[in-house]
Structures are given as C-alpha cells and as structure tokens.
Amino acid sequence: MPQTVVGKPTDIERIDEPKSRRISKKMLIYILLVIYGLVNAYPIFWMFLNSFKSNIEFAKSPFGLPVEWLFENYKTAWETARLDTYFLNSIIVSVVAVIVTVFAGALASYFLSRFRFRWGKAMYAFFVFGMLIPIHATLVPMFLLMKELGLLNTHIGLIFPYIAFNLPITIFILVSFMSAFPKDIEESAIMDGCGVFRIFWSIILPMTKPALATVVILNFINNWNEFAFALVLINEESLKTLPLGLANFAGQFTTNYGAQMAGLTMAIIPTILIYLLLEEHLVKGMTAGAVKG
Amino acid sequence: MHLLSRNKWPAVFGLAPALLIYLMFAIIPILISFYYSLMDWDGFTDMRFVGLANFQEALSDPIFWQSLKNNLYVVAASVFGQIPIALFFAILLNRKLKGGKIFRTLGFMPVVISTVIISLVWGMMYNSRRGLFNHLLELVGLGEWAQNWLGDPKWAMISVCITIIWQFVGLYLIIFLAALQNIPQEIYEAARIDGASGWKQTLYITLPMMRNAIAVAVILCISGSLRTFDLIYVMTSGGPGHSTEVLAMYMFDQTFSSTRFGYGSALSLFIFFFSLILVYLSTVVLRKKAD
Numbered sequence: 001m002p003q004t005v006v007g008k009p010t011d012i013e014r015i016d017e018p019k020s021r022r023i024s025k026k027m028l029i030y031i032l033l034v035i036y037g038l039v040n041a042y043p044i045f046w047m048f049l050n051s052f053k054s055n056i057e058f059a060k061s062p063f064g065l066p067v068e069w070l071f072e073n074y075k076t077a078w079e080t081a082r083l084d085t086y087f088l089n090s091i092i093v094s095v096v097a098v099i100v101t102v103f104a105g106a107l108a109s110y111f112l113s114r115f116r117f118r119w120g121k122a123m124y125a126f127f128v129f130g131m132l133i134p135i136h137a138t139l140v141p142m143f144l145l146m147k148e149l150g151l152l153n154t155h156i157g158l159i160f161p162y163i164a165f166n167l168p169i170t171i172f173i174l175v176s177f178m179s180a181f182p183k184d185i186e187e188s189a190i191m192d193g194c195g196v197f198r199i200f201w202s203i204i205l206p207m208t209k210p211a212l213a214t215v216v217i218l219n220f221i222n223n224w225n226e227f228a229f230a231l232v233l234i235n236e237e238s239l240k241t242l243p244l245g246l247a248n249f250a251g252q253f254t255t256n257y258g259a260q261m262a263g264l265t266m267a268i269i270p271t272i273l274i275y276l277l278l279e280e281h282l283v284k285g286m287t288a289g290a291v292k293g
Numbered sequence: 294m295h296l297l298s299r300n301k302w303p304a305v306f307g308l309a310p311a312l313l314i315y316l317m318f319a320i321i322p323i324l325i326s327f328y329y330s331l332m333d334w335d336g337f338t339d340m341r342f343v344g345l346a347n348f349q350e351a352l353s354d355p356i357f358w359q360s361l362k363n364n365l366y367v368v369a370a371s372v373f374g375q376i377p378i379a380l381f382f383a384i385l386l387n388r389k390l391k392g393g394k395i396f397r398t399l400g401f402m403p404v405v406i407s408t409v410i411i412s413l414v415w416g417m418m419y420n421s422r423r424g425l426f427n428h429l430l431e432l433v434g435l436g437e438w439a440q441n442w443l444g445d446p447k448w449a450m451i452s453v454c455i456t457i458i459w460q461f462v463g464l465y466l467i468i469f470l471a472a473l474q475n476i477p478q479e480i481y482e483a484a485r486i487d488g489a490s491g492w493k494q495t496l497y498i499t500l501p502m503m504r505n506a507i508a509v510a511v512i513l514c515i516s517g518s519l520r521t522f523d524l525i526y527v528m529t530s531g532g533p534g535h536s537t538e539v540l541a542m543y544m545f546d547q548t549f550s551s552t553r554f555g556y557g558s559a560l561s562l563f564i565f566f567f568s569l570i571l572v573y574l575s576t577v578v579l580r581k582k583a584d
Contacts, residue, residue, distance in 0.1 A: 104314065264410050
C-alpha cells in the first residue's frame with residue numbers, strides 16, 4: 001500500500017482516503033485559490049472596465065460591463081495628461097540607468113568574483129550593504145547634493161541615484177552567478193595571451209547571460225516604477241516620469257474617473273506585458289534578496 | 294588571480310565606475326546628512342549651526358511620535374497580514390494542480406505594478422461616494438456600513454494597511470513556494486506510512502521545516518514595510534489629521550513644504566538608523582530562533 005505513494009511525489013494528500021472526499025477537498029482548494037486569484041486581479045480588471053465608462057455610468061454601476069464602450073476616455077487622457085511626455089521620460093531614464101548599472105555592475109562583479117585581492121571581500125560587503133539603505137532616508141540629502149551639483153530637474157540627476165541604488169542588488173546577483181564558474185575557465189585564455197578585459201568581454205560576459213537578463217529586467221522595472229526620487233528631484237512638467245506624472249494627473253481629473261482609469265490602464269500595459277513575457281526572470285530578480293536573508 | 298599579482302590597474306579600472314557612482318550617490322548623501330542635521334537652513338538664507346536642537350525638536354514633537362507609531366503599525370500589519378496569508382496559499386499551491394501556475398502569476402502581479410498606480414486605483418475603490426467598497430456594501434444591503442474609508446481617521450490607517458498587505462502577499466508566496474519545494478518528499482512518505490493526516494503533516498512537518506524561510510520572510514517584510522512612502526503619499530498624504538503619517542511622509546512635509554533642510558536631514562538620519570537597528574534586531578532574534 002505505501003508503495004503507491006512514490007508515483008505522486010509532490011502530492012502530499014493521503015491517498016488512502018475515499019475518492020469522494022479527495023475530490024471535495026480538491027474542490028475546496030480550487031475555490032480558495034480562485035478567490036485568491038480574483039482578489040489579486042480584480043482591482044486591475046475593475047480599472048480596465050471602468051476606463052471605458054462615462055462618469056454617469058461609473059456612478060450608477062461600477063461593477064458591470066460598460067453599456068457603451070467609450071474609447072474617447074483614452075484620447076482625453078492621452079491628450080490632456082501629457083502621457084507621451086511622461087512615457088518618453090520614463091523610457092529615457094530607465095534605459096540609460098539600466099545600461100550603466102548593468103555594465104558597471106557586471107565589470108565590478110567580474111573583479112569581485114574572479115580575482116582575489118586585499119580589499120575584495122570588504123568591498124563586496126560594502127556594495128551589498130546598499131541593499132539595506134532605506135531609500136527615503138536619502139531623499140533630503142540627495143536633494144541637497146543635486147542642488148549643489150546643479151543637477152536638479154535634469155534626467156542625469158535622476159539617473160545617477162537610480163544607478164547607485166540598483167548597483168547593490170545587481171552586484172549581489174551577478175557575483176553569486178559568476179562565482180559558480182569553474183576556476184580554470186580563464187586559464188586557457190591567459191595562455192593564449194588574452195588580457196583581463198578581453199576575458200571579461202568575450203568569455204565571462206557571454207556565460208553570464210541568464211543572470212544578466214534577470215538583472216536587466218529587475219533594474220528596468222525598479223526604475224520604471226520609482227517614485228520618491230522623481231518626486232524630490234524633478235519639478236518641471238516636461239521632465240516628469242510616468243509615476244510622478246500620474247500622481248499629479250489624478251488630481252487634475254478628480255471629476256473624470258473614466259479618463260483617469262484610461263490613463264492608468266495605458267501606463268500599466270508595458271509593465272504587465274513585460275511581466276507576462278518574462279515572468280521567470282522578474283520573479284527571480286525580485287526574490288533574490290531572500291536567498292541571502 | 295595570477296594576472297592581478299602582476300598588475301593591479303585592471304582591477305582599479307574595473308571597479309572604479311561602480312564604486313564611484315555608488316559612493317557619490319548612495320553613501321555620500323547619508324554622510325552629508327550628518328552635517329546638515331546640525332544646521333538650521335531654509336535653503337536661501339545663511340546656514341546656522343544649532344547643534345542637536347533638530348533632534349531634540351523631533352523627539353518633543355507629538356506628530357513625530359505619531360508617525361513612528363504608524364510606521365510600526367504598518368510593520369505589524371505587514372508581518373501579521375502578509376506572512377500568514379502567503380504561507381496559507383503557498384501550502385495550498387504546493388501540490389499538483391491543473392492551472393496552478395495561473396494563481397502564482399496572478400499572485401505575484403501586484404508586486405511588479407507601480408505603487409503609484411496601485412494607490413490611485415485603490416484610492417478610487419475606497420472612494421466614499423462612488424467607490425467599489427461602499428457600492429458593494431449597498432448592493433448586499435449593508436449600506437449603513439459604508440465608510441469614508443480614507444477620509445475618516447478611524448478607518449484611514451486600516452484601509453491603507455489593507456492595500457499594503459494586498460500588494461506584497463505575492464512576494465512571500467513565491468519565497469514560501471520555493472522553500473516548500475526544497476522539503477524532501479521522503480519525510481512526507483514516512484509520515485504517511487505512520488498514518489499522519491494531511492493536516493498533521495502540515496503542522497508537524499511543513500511548518501517546522503519552513504522555519505528558516507519564514508524567518509527570512511519576516512525580516513524582509515519588516516525592512517520592506519519600513520520603506521512605505523509612495524503609497525501613503527499618493528493615497529492620503531499622511532492625512533486626515535496626521536492619522537496615516539509615517540516617518541518618511543513627516544520628513545518630506547517638514548523638509549519640502551516648510552523648507553527646513555536641517556530638520557529634514559536630522560529626520561533622515563533618524564529613519565536610517567531606526568531602519569538599520571530594527572532590521573538588525575529582527576535578524577538577530579529570528580536567526581537565533583531558526584537555528
């Protein structure tokens with residue numbers, strides 16, 4: 001009797017219970033999971049549905065499908081809210097920060113993981129310590145620093161903090177990945193007379209591709225969603241990123257719920273797409289901190 | 294290794310870009326806040342050295358203590374809300390189920406969405422006149438339970454915390470699922486032979502085996518929930534009447550609305566050390582228990 005268990009290794013239910021009871025148990029589990037799934041998805045779905053409703057309809061029935069699908073809301077939101085500007089700013093800031101973070105982070109990780117030198121361990125700990133710094137504790141001094149440097153209200157002034165605060169997790173992920181490569185990987189390259197940077201570029205970097213993908217996506221989403229630094233460092237309407245722009249935009253549209261939700265729907269689409277297409281990488285990146293604990 | 298003993302310059306060049314940016318824009322801000330925290334400065338007129346007056350003022354401001362209390366409230370709500378819910382659903386999901394992947398995907402989705410968007414959508418759901426919750430209550434005949442969820446000091450903090458819990462359950466769900474998959478199946482088989490029911494297996498095998506993962510999740514949860522700022526800023530700005538004020542919000546208001554950079558720097562330092570100490574303490578306590 002116990003031997004039959006081996007066939008279903010991940011099924012932790014008892015198999016000797018009556019079949020009807022097992023089925024009803026499975027039903028209960030499904031019901032609970034469906035409720036959980038609904039609670040997670042419904043707010044987003046609700047926003048999507050209501051983005052097509054007129055104000056009157058929203059007030060009357062915030063639940064049902066729109067009687068008349070008002071695509072106009074999208075046009076109104078796009079035109080009055082300067083979403084195009086916000087989108088463009090978010091793309092510029094996020095992409096530039098991602099490129100610099102991943103490149104500088106990978107280069108640093110290469111030396112921290114593949115070479116042994118005197119301050120190596122301490123330097124790695126120093127970088128990883130950054131994961132503990134609460135970002136909002138640096139908002140005020142960051143503002144003062146950027147003011148001093150004359151970088152308030154510039155893209156660059158936003159890009160640097162984004163790089164600085166994403167380097168720790170980037171280096172953490174990349175170092176743990178690169179350390180796992182066998183030690184003699186560089187040997188033959190050295191025999192052939194390859195320089196240190198050549199080895200990095202043509203041997204280590206290609207081998208790190210999976211981790212690089214994780215880091216790129218994680219960085220991008222972090223920067224795309226960042227709000228606090230943008231709030232403090234950017235004042236000018238034409239330089240605002242998407243989260244910052246949206247926070248204001250809600251204020252302008254307090255009476256037009258449909259347009260407000262249309263704007264939010266448009267803003268959320270890239271994130272949802274990236275998530276659905278690259279879920280594994282994103283999940284891995286975002287839970288990487290837990291591995292260390 | 295061999296290469297470096299001959300020449301250390303490649304390492305210097307390789308580490309310099311990351312190190313310089315990190316030093317300049319993550320470490321230096323913290324260091325300069327020590328300096329500014331001793332000053333009284335509005336950003337225009339001359340700076341004035343005031344010693345520790347800023348810190349004294351913070352400690353004697355009731356709103357400061359209110360923010361600190363609310364911060365701890367958010368931490369408690371997150372730890373006791375997110376962790377048990379995540380653990381419960383992780384255990385449910387940790388079996389062969391058709392479509393199990395969908396629930397994982399849906400569960401993690403709120404974690405990747407911008408906090409600003411989440412705050413705005415939930416703000417509309419909480420809306421007192423047309424919001425989702427009041428409408429729902431009316432629909433089931435409980436209209437008199439309708440509340441001004443974010444506008445009533447009695448409810449504002451609870452409402453905000455519900456959104457925070459909703460946002461991050463998925464993160465811990467995934468962490469727990471990964472840990473559950475690491476529990477060797479032989480243990481369950483042995484338990485089954487001994488006749489332990491599914492419920493008993495969860496209680497006496499799964500939970501004890503998960504101790505380490507739970508400890509890690511609690512530490513992450515504490516440090517994560519201490520960072521609450523975006524959500525409060527967008528949903529309530531700390532109101533009504535400071536009832537949802539958290540330290541970061543208080544600091545932001547004091548610094549940028551009242552342009553008091555010295556005082557704001559003192560508060561920044563306080564947040565920095567408060568977070569580090571709390572995370573350190575929770576690590577020490579939970580790690581000890583887990584070992």
